[in-house]
Amino acid sequence: MKTSLNDEALAHCRATFAADPVARIARNAVAKTAIKAVALNRDAVARLTHTYSHHVKTGKSTAQNASGRCWMFAGLNLFRTQIAEKLGVEEFELSQNYLMFWDKLEKANYFLENILATLDEPVGSRLLDWLLASPLQDGGQWDMFAALVKKYGVVPKEAMPETESSSRSADMNALMTLKLRQAAAELRAAHATGASASALQAQKDALLPALYRMLATHLGEPPTEFLWQWRDKDKNFHRDGILTPEQFCKKYVTVELDELVCLIHCPQTTKSYNTPYTIAYLGNVIGGQPIQYLNVEMATLKAATQAMIQAGKPVWFGCDVGKQMDRDLGLMDLELFEYEPLYGTSLELGKAARLDYGQSLMTHAMVLTGVDIDEAGAPRKWRVENSWGDKGGDQGFMAMTDAWFDEYLYEVAVEKKYLPKELLALLEGPLVALDPWDPMGSLALASELL
Structure with a gap:
């Protein structure tokens, strides 16, 4: 039987609050100050420094600005340091806009193919609603990044620099989403009137030039080739001639x-x-690298990650970045904010329960570029290369405690040689398909900078 908030229950709440002086102090503090500033644990701030026993060489911090391209920035940041060394330059950055263009066009085609594959789904079904919710989101997963690079290569940032829309993608995304939903409605209407599969495919293909034009308007056209020349850190001039993006990628x-x-x-x-x-x-990318995960115990995931960093290799990862994190300080620590004493109640929820009940999911991708290992060989904290510019943390780099790693890190891309052969063999078998709305796919729905 349901119970209502009656006068007796409300009176008890008021009396409980009035009898607790800490509750009143907390109310007074939060009335004038943001809750994070009041709850910030200064002991945790002092304890978590930006020094590490193992440190991978990196460039300066990058900035995705008001876009959800973290996964793409993180992926390209894996490449740029070794390219800079090859070129003999201090700093180097690849074009995120170049991959963004191809990602958007590929996603548009992927969405329309999904519409053709679900023509008999009724309006209002969970699957159709999911497909229509974010047909051209900025986010992505590691395998989506790899599929783009394999198909289109990469180019230096100067070959396709940022535009207003690549840095602030909301308007472009909204207008292209309108076009794609219009296309979905037209395809489904044609199907309802008996159009053949080949006619529907032709109707879909006829939309691609309009989508290309919209993207070219916002992002510019991606180069098919470019003249590559540069000066190294000693001011020596180099010219490598005309290269395609694929040739540049293969060479550098x-x-x-x-x-x-x-x-x-x-x-x-x-x-x-x-x-x-x-x-x-x-x-x-239709026909490209599929999304493929291997779910493992944390000890296995962490051992492979630590081994890569100790070998001087950065690691791409996905996490729930907004939890127990201070952007200005660049700190990620389970003890960073003391909310429970302020509210006088427990806020504890285990990792599995957070996923099951919608409290956590992957929201951001970054790169691990350092680890601080204690005398026993165990990690204490991790260095994180972010893509939010250089204003927070250690010039844009963050510090993550190992305990935070355990609770809010969900995904890493690691080299096969750091895994046991029996685990790798599992990837040769059939993949278990998760629902599109599973929290392990949520990184692909990131839409804007946090």
């Missing part, structure tokens, strides 16, 4: 994408460890 990118696999740590009761997963209806 040394990271072997086929040697990297995605591990996740997802302790939900609906999932099993040592099991390969994919996400239904999630991707960008």
